[in-house]
Amino acid sequence: MAVKEPQSGTQPTDDYLARRTLRSGTAGWVLLAGLGVSYVVSGDYSGWNFGLEQGGFGGLAIAAVLIAGMYLAMVLGMAEMSSALPAAGGGYTFARRALGPWGGFATGTAILIEYAIAPAAIATFIGAYVESLGLFGITDGWWVYLAVYAIFIGVHLAGVGEALKVMFVITAIALVGLVIFAIAAVPMFDVANLTDIEPTDAAGASSLLPMGYLGIWAAVPFAIWFFLAIEGVPLAAEEAKDPARNVPRGIIAAMAVLLVTAAAMLILVTGAGGAEAMQSSGNPLVEALGDSGAATVVNYIGLAGLVASFFSIMYAYSRQLFALSRAGYLPKSMSVVNSRKAPTLALIVPGVIGFALTFTGKGSMLLNMAVFGAALSYVLMMVSHIVLRRREPEMPRPYRTPGGTVTTGFALVVAALAVVATFLVDSQAALWCLAVFAAFLAYFGLYSRHRLVASSPDEEFAALADAERDLE
Secondary structure, three states: OOOOOOOOOOOOOHHHHHOOOOOOOOEOHHHHHHHHHHHHOHHHHOOHHHHHHHHHHHHHHHHHHHHHHHHHHHHHHHHHHHHHOOOOOOHHHHHHHHHHHHHHHHHHHHHHHHHHHHHHHHHHHHHHHHHHHOHHHOOOOHHHHHHHHHHHHHHHHOOHHHHHHHHHHHHHHHHHHHHHHHHHHHHHOOHHHHHOOOOOOOOOOOOOOOOOOHHHHHHHHHHHOOOOOHHHHHHHHHHEOOHHHHHHHHHHHHHHHHHHHHHHHHHHHHHHHOHHHHOOOOOHHHHHHOOOHHHHHHHHHHHHHHHHHHHHHHHHHHHHHHHHHHOOOOOHHHHOEOOOOOEHHHHHHHHHHHHHHHOOOOHHHHHHHHHHHHHHHHHHHHHHHHHHHHHOOOOOOOOOOOOOHHHHHHHHHHHHHHHHHHHHHOHHHHHHHHHHHHHHHHHHHHOHHHOOOOOOHHHHHHHHHHHHHHHO
16 A cells, blocks of 8 residues: 655654664674775775876875865764764754754765765776776676676665675775785885876976975865765664764774875875876776785785775665655655665665766766765865854763864865865866756755655754754
8 A cells, every 4th residue: 555655844654764764773883983994995995096196196195184184073073963963864964953954955965976976986996906807807897887786786785784794894804905015015115106207387396296286286086085985984873783872983983094094005005106107097006016916916805995885885875865865855765665674776776876977987087076075065064063063052962072163163174175176176077066966956945845754863853953942
């Protein structure tokens, strides 16, 4: 029998929410930390090195330090908000409480753009690793793209507990691969390799900054690839054990690991392989080691790193789409779960879109598009933290951000600069993302804002806050 969907201002039926409930109590903080590293670890294996072409080693290194500071500040802010508002919407939930329906939807949409496009970029890197190994005689990447999308959507449909455990194992293997690379790369390290790109005539150009001062800014989107998607950890809040305690611990632990791996890969890959050779490589860790046994081992394990992020970001996009759909911001059919409590269409639809994007074959362009969505969402999330601190100072916060709004204010400024930087790298790709973002907002303004589900968790958080303010 068909279930009548609720309209704006009405209470959903019990059956409506029952068909849109995730499995709770699945993940502790260690699994959540593994999830955070899993989101990002592919960024150590490929993608970041395109920043060498934009800014040289010096430009990328300066950008990486700045971006690492931004992410650390942002993670500390998100740890606070996730402890206070543990729901599957993550950044969308925080912005909905702080900035209202428009701000919540804008944030959720920006995150969704990031998470739908990032797997497509990673798929192109997976294809490069597979082709370099000569596996199965594959010379055309689309077979690889189709296989990874089909297989890993299937695993996710089997349920979150199974998916998180698989992700944790793959991520552990990927980290071992980074250690093996580092051991093999240290004897090959040569300081001269860091600055072997010929300087241009740009302002401030030197051997360290071959593209001049502007190269630092242009390298920012690629520095973000070292940490992109760690903000997805709070999306697991409804499926975590004691989320108010474990989500902050998980995201902070993941960030600590990623700071170490980012610094190691930036220095060792460039120092072993040379900035000029690495700046356009689809598999830089392998090429940096040359023709050696270690290179072959890292190539195989590199696939694990790329698969880990591909796999986990699928989890992230499905939960973000699930939350927006359950609350009525996007079509409600997207949030219906299967018998294993996995949101079926929320996994499949972005997967189909991402697979279509892989046919561009342009990993660096897709990376820049994903960074546009990410940086825009960071701006809105940091604004949300500042607003909540000032408007709701008495909100229960099991974890509080060190430095408060000064910390998240720093992240806000850098994130805003990062949004602009995506236009410096590829203005056409950034404009396409902006057009998609505008289309989502038009859909909300003309249609879905009149059909929100009042008793979805994210809307309830906001309604309770409004009621408390009215009482005061």
